[in-house]
Amino acid sequence: MHGSIRGTHGRQVCAQLGVDEGECRGAAFALHSMPAVVVAVIVVVVALVLLSLVQASLQGIYAAALYRYAEAGEGGAGFEPALLQGAFRPKK
Incomplete structure (x- = not known):
């Protein structure tokens, strides 16, 4: 349940910023990548x-x-x- 709330919240943030879902996933991946x-x-x-x-x-x-x-x-x-x-x- 915790993961679904985080995913929903992330989608809401991306939608409010006007960023499509693919770019949002890329940004989320970059946040977990130390070199990025x-x-x-x-x-x-x-x-x-x-x-x-x-x-x-x-x-x-x-x-x-x-x-x-x-x-x-x-x-x-x-x-x-x-x-x-x-x-x-x-x-x-």
């Missing part, structure tokens, strides 16, 4: 590292544009002056 789990963890870690590199690069570009705006009054191509001006607040 290791590969998934490596993929997630690499994706997070790449995402953090992109975020740091964009932050550096924005900081350079803010510096340029503060010094010369223009932020460069692709930056609206109103966006850069909104980054500065008067001191209280």
